[in-house]
Amino acid sequence: MSSSFIIVFFLIGFIGSFLSGMAGIGGAIVKYPMLLYIPPLFGLSALTAHEVSGISAVEIFFATIAGVLAYRGTGLLHKTLIIYMGGAVLVGSFIGGLGSSMLSEQAVNMVYGVLAVVAAVLIFIPRKKVEDRPASEVTFNKWLAAGLALVVGAASGVVGAGGAFVLVPIMLTVLAIPTRITVASSLAITFISSIGSAAGKIATGQVLWGPALVLIVAALIAAPLGAKFGQKVNPSVLKWILAVLILATAINIWSDLL
Secondary structure: OOHHHHHHHHHHHHHHHHHHHHHOOOOHHHHHHHHHHHHHHOOOOOOOHHHHHHHHHHHHHHHHHHHHHHOOOOOOOOHHHHHHHHHHHHHHHHHHHHHHHHOOHHHHHHHHHHHHHHHHHHHOOOOOOOOOOOHHHOOOOHHHHHHHHHHHHHHHHHOOOOOHHHHHHHHHHHOOOOHHHHHHHHHHHHHHHHHHHHHHHHHOOOOOHHHHHHHHHHHHHHHHHHHHHHOOOOHHHHHHHHHHHHHHHHHHHHHHHO
């Protein structure tokens, strides 16, 4: 790998992970378009949609480990929620990751385009006010949670995403899980999801390990910094930044497809 290659991919990983940590979502929804469009601007070879999704899947697997460990022992990890949604999303993401090798470049980009639009819309759906209480006292519809996680996992597995940008709004608005428990548990669920999508991508040879390793290092440095910065920024400002970013990339991809 050349020095310019390492610098460009490290900056993509750093900026994408910082924005992701700041906004409290998984990184693939931000890094997917960056990996797709930025390298050619610096004279580097363009990555295919399959390569981008493979790199994202592996990077998310490592990036979410630190987040899960940080919440261990806090009492905010809802074990039943993680088992039902994590188990379903694992199956879905593996199917999506494995099956993505049979999809065309256009189809993979189309799945990302749909997810990006859904994510942007979900950001602005009013969230039900739920009283904070211990995880042991929180109940939810287990099979509804598992069904929704299976669908989200299959779609996000295609583009190498963990699905947190869709799962978090679902947990807050549909399942009425308290915010603090949602944030902690979604990290564990996203980690489980990344196991399935990464396994599917690796098994079908869609992972470029050089770029993936550079992004992993960048993510482990930038995500915690973004999270700390995000705590000082007005939440409504974060929502607008994220929505504009996602919609802009979705429009770019849909314009190419149409």
